[in-house]
Amino acid sequence: MCKIGVEMEGEKQPLLAMRGITKSFGGLRAVTDVDLTLHEGQILAIVGDNGAGKSTLIKILTGVYQPDAGEIFICGAKVEMSSRRDSIRVGVNAVYQNLGLVDALPAPANVFLGNEPVRRILGIPFLDNRRMREETERILIENTGVKLEDATVPTLNLSGGQRQAVAIARAVLVADLKVLVMDEPTAALGPEETRNTLALIRAVRDRGIAVIVISHNLEHVFAVADRVMVMRGGRKIGEVDTATSSGTEVLGMIVGSAVGAGAHATTPSTLGAQQ
Amino acid sequence: MTDQHITTPETSRMTRLPALRRYVNLLGPMIMVIVLCIIMAFAEPRFFNVPNLMIILHDAAIFMVLGTAMTLVITARGIDLSIGAVAALSAIVMAMLIKDYGVNVYLAMAASVVVGLLCGFVNSVIITRLHVPDLLATLAMDQIYRGIALVLAAGAVLARFPEPIPFIGRGRVLGGIPVSAVVGLVALAVGVVLYRSTHIGRYAAAIGGNREAALLSGINVRRHKTLQYVIMGGAAAIAGILLTGRLNAVQATVGQGLALHTIAAVVVGGTVLFGGRGTMLGTLVGVLLLSMVTNALVILRFQFFWQLVASGIVIIASIGFYSYMNRSGDDDGKDET
Incomplete structure (x- = not known):
């Protein structure tokens, strides 16, 4: 390290x-x-x-x-x-008790919140939602071993352990x-x-x-x-x-x-x- | 260790359900649309005539424009009650520039949009810098903008504007499609892209859903609140142009009730008033439903006042249905954390 x-x-x-x-x-x-x-x-x-x-x-x-x-x-x-x-x-990064997730947003949006990859079309930055989804699935598997069945559901609808994993994935992204x-x-x-x-x-x-x-x-x-x-x-x-x-x-x-x-x-x- | 997949039985049930549940808040308004269509099929089949459907679209157009921006504002846990006055003020400025000062019509239209953007900016400054709650700030600003519009117009009705204002407001293209509806649908399409694929939409959801998390993620909450209200102001100005063109006349009292109708349409469509969850598609359904109800009552020759009663019932029914569906959703084993 x-x-x-x-x-x-x-x-x-x-x-x-x-x-x-x-x-x-x-x-x-x-x-x-x-x-x-x-x-x-x-x-x-x-x-x-x-x-x-x-x-x-x-x-x-x-x-x-x-x-x-x-x-x-x-x-x-x-x-x-x-x-x-x-x-x-x-x-140094932290996962707080309340996890700091936006419940209404799906896992990839949470993992990349404030740090979204963009694709420029005519100079306008558009969110690269596909890349966020793929990267999130990879980060989750590599760091936490958690596989999401559907990366488009709001994190509110994930289990406690999965939410924890999303919060960790977010912290580990640093x-x-x-x-x-x-x-x-x-x-x-x-x-x-x-x-x-x-x-x-x-x-x-x-x-x-x-x-x-x-x-x-x-x-x-x-x-x-x-x-x-x-x-x-x-x-x-x-x-x-x-x-x-x-x-x-x-x-x-x-x-x-x-x-x-x-x-x-x-x-x-x-x-x-x-x- | 890294192959351990965390999927409890509860988890798998919960992850599959929301795929359906994501559209569940649309179910209520959709059912009402269908019920209304069935009733009208028996009561007055002319409801479905293409010209009448175009009238509905024409009526809904202004609320598509306003609803698009309002969805963004409400998703971020904001609200804007001043849009009716902003529409009036920006339209009055445009009308006076054309009528009293002989300004080129396109320049005047651009000026009205600038006035709208400025009004939105002022709203956002009061909300984000003076920390006045959104509801009260825009309620107060509604009075101020309306007052300024009334002072400027001094009671006059300004009418007969050069093209393209009447064309935008009441023109038809391609064999009967209202130009205003095209404007409304374009606004919604832009809204969908804005919402799904830009920082503006994403951060609106983040700010409305968990402001603390948004701040900790380094999102400039103040800047994005400002952006949302500026966009709302611009949309209000466009609505003002549509309103002016519709009658080819404008006065300072125009646009009263626009805010509440727009908020109702957005909420009927399933956007949550307490922030975090918005849906542009839902807003389209909400806008169309309210316009369809109004139109149905008109062709059935009900007194105007019944439209108010019906709108109120639609709003309560949608939200009641939505709350009911969500409550039953929370009961099946989800821990609140």
């Missing part, structure tokens, strides 16, 4: 590194001194209670907010981002995408759709794209992520390997209680309701 493998202290250079990120809104510290490292082909989950600072951190990474302090490196190069456009330019951020990808999905969506995330990862997943659902996090980063009160509390950790341990970190918190504390599925 990164052009030249500059070795950093014998370690492979991370695709993405955030260092000392801090952001306040008025008097409220939303994020304090957070570090984040992400390597190629990794899936990192960020978990934490409501108000833990996950969303703010992600919005900084996608150029929506600018940090008060801290630096962001992509492939070792420092980047400054002042808009989503900037983040897309450096290879030239040289390096990091894909997914905000609550499994919220409001049934079991079948959840399984499909987790498969989509792995399919994206298999393309060598690093994925950051924001989630409340620890079961899903452990099913898909390589590492879990826990946030609380705007700070990074810790980071664990899913292979060597457990939901109980992570849950204890999230709610801030001592070891054994899992015995009496909330279950993962009710976590969202707890403040």
Whole structure:
């Protein structure tokens, strides 16, 4: 992914590194001194209670907010981002919880929205609808393994998993995408759709794209992520390997209680309701 | 991994249905057209005489022009109540240029279109810069344009214009086809292309369907809102020329009720008033249906006032049918996300 493998202290250079990120809104510290490292082909989950600072951190990474302090490196190069456009330019894109799809438009129109290929006839730019349809079908198969039976139906009429795939296809369309951020990808999905969506995330990862997943659902996090980063009160509390950790341990970190918190504390599925 | 095809049983059912459902909103008006034709076949077969059908087309022509642009505006979740006054103002300017200032007729027609485009631009500025809601902005501007037209014309009726104005308004070509209908159908054809194959149509749907997504996609929402209203203003000016030519006369009070009739036709045709979904074909059906109902009542010698009642019933029936079909559609297992 990164052009030249500059070795950093014998370690492979991370695709993405955030260092000392801090952001306040008025008097409220939303994020304090957070570090984040992400390597190629990794899936990192960020978990934490409501108000833990996950969303703010992600919005900084996608150029929506600018940090008060801290630096962001992509492939070792420092980047400054002042808009989503900037983040897309450096290879970071996001799929938000509501997917950002126009329900009334079919998949190809959504995938290419704002970026439509045109054919000029007498100098007038006409949308190349056929190319959009063919490219969309190709991108969907290559990146998500999803095949649409009919690419002309409004996305409203697609299943939750297919809609997710369209949103991912749209994000992946960015030239040289390096990091894909997914905000609550499994919220409001049934079991079948959840399984499909987790498969989509792995399919994206298999393309060598690093994925950051924001989630409340620890079961899903452990099913898909390589590492879990826990946030609380705007700070990074810790980071664990899913292979060597457990939901109980992570849950204890999230709610801030001592070891054994899992015995009496909330279950993962009710976590969202707890403040 | 990459061969995993996500097609649950629910999915396949949902993807096949919409192919039909895409035209379902046309079903209501289509049924009404058919019912009307059956009734007229018994009540007054002369309804189907070619000259009468041409009268219907002639009557519908203005609303084809206006409906085309209004479909675009409504698809983007806008609305324009000022088009009647814009038509009047632009027609009055054209008429005065010809009658009072001796300006060449083609130049005057071009000037009237420019006035229409300008009015649309002013509307869009008020909506996108002053953030006045579309409905209220154009309601207010309707008063302003009408007022200006009344002041300019000072109560005069301007009449007897040089060709091609009467020709456009009431001429016939190819053995009886109204020129106005040709203008209307050309406008609709341009609208279909605009809608399906240009950024203008695509972004109207995006802005109306999910403004947030449109903004995040880098679409210049303000510019496209402006474009839509400017096109609407231009269409209103063309309607003004058609109206002027129809009677070969114009006064500042012309075109009242144009906006509501146009909006009704567009909505009857299945374009959703809350944005995102528009259909030019539906607008054609909606325009024709309303004109057919009016015409049927005229030949059946009903009082004029019954036309209003009938139009209202048609509007409610279409939208009621559409809502019913959509509700039954939502019930079969689609998760709202």
